[in-house]
Amino acid sequence: MRFMPEAAWNTTAGRFRRASLWLGLVGVLAFLLADLEITTLSPGTELARIGTGFLTPDFAATEFVWQALANTLAFAFQGVALGVVAGFVLALGWRFRGVRAFSAVIRAVHELFWGLIFLQITGLSPLTGVLAIAIPYAGIFAKVFGEFLEEADARPATALPSGSTWLATFFYARLPLILLPVRTYSAYRLECGLRASAILGFIGLPTLGFHLETAFRQGDYSAGAAILYLFFLLIGTLRWWLHRHLLPLYLGAALWWAPPLSSAPAGTLWRFLSEDIVPAPLRQDGGFEAFMQWCLRLASEQALPGLWHTLVLSSAALLLTALLSLLLFPLVSPRFGSPLSRGLGHILLVILRTTPEFLLAFILLLLFGPSMLPGIIALALHTSAIVAWLGGRFTLQWPARCDGATGLRGYCYEVLPRIYPNLLALLLYRWEIIMRETAILGILGITTLGYFVDAAFAEFRFDRALFLILVSVLLNLGVDAFSRRLRQHLRLSLNEGRTLARLPGADTTPPRGAAP
Amino acid sequence: MDVLFSFRGDHLYQGARPVLTDLTLTVRPGEKVALLGRSGAGKSTLLGALRCQHATQVAWCPQDGALVPMLSAFHNIYMGALPRHGVGYSLLNLVWPQARERQAIHALARQLGIEDCLRVSIDRLSGGQAQRVALGRALYTRRPVLLGDEPVSSVDEHQAQRLLALALSQHDSAVVALHDRSLALSCFDRVLGLRDGALVLDAPTSGLTLADLDALYA
Amino acid sequence: MIHKIRARLAAALLLCVTGAAHADTFVFTAIPDQDESRLMTRFGQVADYLAAELGVEVRYIPVKSYAAAVTAFRNNEVQLAWFGGFTGVQAQRLVPGSRAIAQGVEDPQFISHLIVHTSTGIEPSDDFPLALRGKRFTFGSRSSTSGRLMPEHFMREATGETPQRFFSRVGFSGDHSATIALVQSGAWDAGVVNYKVWEQARAAGRIDDSKVRKVWSTPPYPDYHWVIRGDVDARFGNDFTDRVQAALLAITDEALLAAFPRQGFIPASNEDYQLIVDTARSLDLLD
Structure with a gap:
């Protein structure tokens, strides 16, 4: 001063x-x-x-570890894909307070808790894994995509001749403006989805986390380290194998490997809602x-x-x-x-x-x-x-x-x-x-x-x-x-x-x- | 006689800010009107108000182009035709350009001098090329009234003259904002001049000189 | 053989598309109280044995947690399960008509050990060491009978208060092995473990006597048992429950018993677990 x-x-x-x-x-x-408080002794x-x-690291210690890896990928791809689609639909209604609140609610619940809820309804099935990822991610995508749309240049849409239908206007003058950021963000979220998918193993779905948690909890560190290294490799090499053009292939493979079906009998949803x-x-x-x-x-x-x-x-x-x-x-x-x-x-x-x-x-x-x-x-x-x-x-x-x-x-x-x-x-x-x-x-x-x-x-x-x-x-x-x-x-x-x-x-x- | 646009002592606003006050104006079908005035004089506001009066008759060419940068020139021009076609056809044309549209738009693009860049996205075009795409979109709307806001400001004088003549020849009536006074005199049959929130000049071009128009900018 | 491996693979991958898809496959699950590695391999043998004895296709599916096991049982994704005392009771309550049919030879007289880090200076005794007041204490898994439910019950009896009041801090390590590792490291002053896990860790040389010691044991209580759904007879044949029970009681092969690990199986009934029900109620773990 x-x-x-x-x-x-x-x-x-x-x-x-x-x-x-x-x-x-x-x-x-x-x-x-x-x-x-720090209280460490020995x-x-x-x-x-x-x-x-x-x-x-002991790569042979864990049975069916490759299958667990495949499941991790399959749940993540399907979950994120479904989340993108659902989130996009929600984003279209982003100006409604109800839609925003709904998105906030579903993304506030941890994937693991969604997993535990769906365990009751769809059983120990691939569908549980897919929904546990897709639902909170739909909430996240809705927010991000909704804000993309809010921020996108509105002028091209208003410049269109009057009489253009809402749908045509959206596909010609709105969607192209946000397609690139939507793609970038979805790719980033896929990495998060892979982590979430692995973590879902903690509650019993057959992903990498299943064996990872067991191994570490039981003190079998060599087996645990091997799985963790595998997971590092998967995430670390993402940018070399995750190409936009290969996505349909990956998604198709994911659907083939783990079809998102429920293994629970009919009526579990009603039981959950009316009793549980x-x-x-x-x-x-x-x-x-x-x-x-x-x-x-x-x-x-x-x-x-x-x-x-x-x-x-x-x-x-x-x-x-x-x-x-x-x-x-x-x-x-x-x-x-x-x-x-x-x-x-x-x-x-x-x-x-x-x-x-x-x-x-x-x-x-x-x-x-x-x-x-x-x-x-x-x-x-x-x-x-x-x-x-x-x-x-x-x-x-x-x-x-x-x-x-x-x-x-x-x-x-x-x-x-x-x-x-x-x-x-x-x-x-x-x-x-x-x-x-x-x-x-x-x-x-x-x-x-x-x-x-x-x-x-x-x-x-x-x-x-x-x-x-x-x-x-x-x-x-x-x-x-x-x-x-x-x-x-x-x-x-x-x-x-x-x-x-x-x-x-x-x-x-x-x-x-x-x-x- | 018919009236296309008319204002009787109206006030025009940009948001909450009054831009033009106490405006009285009539435009008849068949008239080709140039709109002059300093930037900020209210030209765009007036054009917007005109558009509202006969939205379904208007081929619209806004000042900044307002194109979709990542789509091709072809698709941006096609957007002019959106009201003419069903949604299904338009979506199909988005992923798979239809032969009928390709032919029509190519012919139009040749007249505009942009036939070589139809498959290039707007963000890869020069400013002059993008402006011609925006004009092309308005022409492809195929409606009787052209409303243009500086539609040829980024092309050279010679080209501008040609493009403007082309655009005017394809519409019954037109109101076009310009900053080039000689273009106004050579291509239009009536001039409107705005200054300080008011319409200060409204005359046929036949009796006007460049010097008369200079007063608007002094 | 290849066919079997493939069948097991399919089970591991898609978990189980039971019910409608494979109405004729009898599915069971089990979480052993120690060593949860290579479950498919170990319990695959048990599945083969049961298939031979019962004459139906039998599949094992690995389940991570007690809660997941109970859920699978409730949803009829599995029809037979090897449960801990508390989870077995939860399953019996959630699936009306389900029955406890067998338990391990050791299970009617199961006990847990209280272990402490040597720095606490607490010596072994027959009574619960009240000197642990204000120390840091960890249970095992939340719904474990031997790692939580019964030790908490006996500790409440001995101290007259809840563990949360008696100790300065109470945690859930999630597993008996983790409890041993964490108490041995001094992160927690004390913890409770299943006696079989403790003995196995000792035998494996994982216990450093200068750091961790056993100071007290709970009175005996009933623990692990097999629970079968009540509707299996309708689905697999009239005396199916009895045949499953007979098959389990007849297991003598050491290799099969080692999966659990138990010396053999003896009959059990729902009534054997009333103590667990009462305890869970008093601890506010059952409504």
């Missing part, structure tokens, strides 16, 4: 700094409130066994009084503590994710390092974002003992690997100056100010997802909402599970509304999909007039 006594600072960066400061303070507060033996396991999810007091004719008591008890013993712990854990994890992302993204940014260091950086990020969080949490649990700390670190490592990977790609958005600053100065002056809005938007978007993922941390004994949902499913109390799922849906809606408002305040018209769509490589067409 000494140098500019006459004018106050008025910069976009300042706005971002203030918002980040507040978010950071929330994160710090969460860390202060979180239970971070993790050496087990860690040595894990280390040995990773050095001596009816609150116990009503089912047993306990009357309204008993029902209210049931609700109150569930709310005070599970929903409220669950809400609180979920909020604290996810806020702390979000702060750590932000810090780690800022550290990690230069690893894969072409503005920093050498081709070799970037190659290694890519491998590191693939490993971090592909390793299931529960596994990270288990290893960290051995290191730190049970508290929120392993959960926070596991979630942050996983999420920051995704954010950093996307962040690295943002740095390609502007032309490099040959006289530009490099190293730390380049990072602070050239790179960070430019990609910060994107990073912040991504982090806000990821908050929802971190919250959903806290569900899988039951091993740490942290009573998040997901912990109680998990317990309700194990006890075959779908009424309770549904109640708690509804609470977590409300939490998600709240967080979504908050981050939307913050994004508006910061004028971040960005979500994950739109951000991706703007990346170089997503749009390969030269600017108008550049080529004859």
Whole structure:
């Protein structure tokens, strides 16, 4: 101020700094409130066994591992394809509040919980795997595609001669405008779908996660490491085998390999709706009084503590994710390092974002003992690997100056100010997802909402599970509304999909007039 | 006598902002009208209001082209014909261009001088080529009234004259916003001049000189 | 042989398109209380044995969790299942008419061990060590009888409070092996495990006596048993339930018994598990 006594600072960066400061303070507060006790005594033996396991992967230890791999692919392809179609249909009605709310609700429920629900209705069948992915993904796609449509240039459609039908207008003057970002985003989601498909093995579907979880849970680390390596390979090589033109082939193969049929007898859907999810007091004719008591008890013993712990854990994890992302993204940014260091950086990020969080949490649990700390670190490592990977790609958005600053100065002056809005938007978007993922941390004994949902499913109390799922849906809606408002305040018209769509490589067409 | 467009002391708005106030104007069928005025004078607003009066009669050529960048010139021109055809035919033509449309659009494109780039998407064309595609879309609408907003601003003077003559010859009536005053005098039979939110000039071209028109921009 | 392998493959891949598609195939599942690796291979032998004894096509499908096993049983995707005590009771309640028909020789007298990290300084005793108050404690899987239900019941009796109050922190490791590994590492101060898993881990040399020790054992309780659906007689023949029971009780082949692992099977009935039902109710695990 000494140098500019006459004018106050008025910069976009300042706005971002203030918002980040507040978010950071929330994160710090969460860390202060979180239970971070470190109580490790003798993790050496087990860690040595894990280390040995990773050095001596045993590819022959798991039976039918190739079939599990094929199932993982089949469920992911079918689930994502169905999600794209359903999400697209929903996106057409994006201006209706009801459609937006419906999409928000279905995407707020974790794939594993959808899987557990469909297990009751469609049995241990491929259909369960496909729907468990397709339904939450439809909600995600609806939001992203709906916003693509909202943001697309409206002028071509209004320039059409009056009398053009709605359908023809859509296919000629709306759809072509968003086709490319839709394709880019769908391809990105396929990677997420593969992870989700593998994770569905945890509840008993025959994907890689089935054997992975068993092996690690039972301490058979060599077998587990082999499956994990296989999975790394699958994700790491995605860009070499996932071509648009091969998609119909893959999808056809997926349908042939695991036809999406139900294996449950008829009537399970009705049984689920008319018995399973009816609150116990009503089912047993306990009357309204008993029902209210049931609700109150569930709310005070599970929903409220669950809400609180979920909020604290996810806020702390979000702060750590932000810090780690800022550290990690230069690893894969072409503005920093050498081709070799970037190659290694890519491998590191693939490993971090592909390793299931529960596994990270288990290893960290051995290191730190049970508290929120392993959960926070596991979630942050996983999420920051995704954010950093996307962040690295943002740095390609502007032309490099040959006289530009490099190293730390380049990072602070050239790179960070430019990609910060994107990073912040991504982090806000990821908050929802971190919250959903806290569900899988039951091993740490942290009573998040997901912990109680998990317990309700194990006890075959779908009424309770549904109640708690509804609470977590409300939490998600709240967080979504908050981050939307913050994004508006910061004028971040960005979500994950739109951000991706703007990346170089997503749009390969030269600017108008550049080529004859 | 018939009246095509008419305003009687109307106010025209751009959103909530009044652009033209107390506008009184009549355009009869068969008239070819040039619309002049500085940028921001309200030409586009007036054209939009004209379009609303006879939407189903109008072949529309907006200022920025408003083309679909990733589709070919062929498909963008075809969009002019969307009201003429059923949805099924149009969707079929989107994935599999129909011979009938190809012939008709090729003939039109040759007149416009863009027959070589029909299979190229708009984002790969030059500004002048894209503008001719937008004009082609309006012509392919095949409706009696042409409303154009700077339809030839990106092509050279000689070409502009030819294209404008072509476009006018295919429509009974036309109202076209221009910035080239000599084009207005050579191709049209009436000139409207806008300034400061009002219609300040309305005269047949026969009695006008370039100097008269300069007053609009002073 | 090739035909059998292919049949099993199909089972593993598509799980089971039971019911209408293969009305004549008798399907069972089992989750052993230790070593869940290579389930298809190990229980494939059991399926072959049952097929030979019963004269119908028999298939095994691997199931991940107790909850998934109960669901499959409820949906008639499997007709026979080897359940833990609590999950068996859940299945009996969800499928009216289903019956417990056999249990392992060891199962009527099953026990769990309380294990602690040596740093707690707690010594073995006949009574539950109340010095564990305020320590960190982990169960195994949520719906495990030996890793959660019965130990929690006996601990509540001994301490007079819920584990959540008695201990500073309570977790669910998800598995007996994980419980041993985590207590041995000191991440948790104490945990409960199925005695058979503990003995097997000892035999395999996975236990470091300087780090983890067994300090208390629960009183005996009934655990694992075979449950069969009530409608199998109508589908596979009048005395089918009895024939399945006879076939199970007649298993003497060590290789087959090793899959479970049990020394042999003896008859069982639903009434044998009343203690489990009562306990689950008192722990608010059953409505």
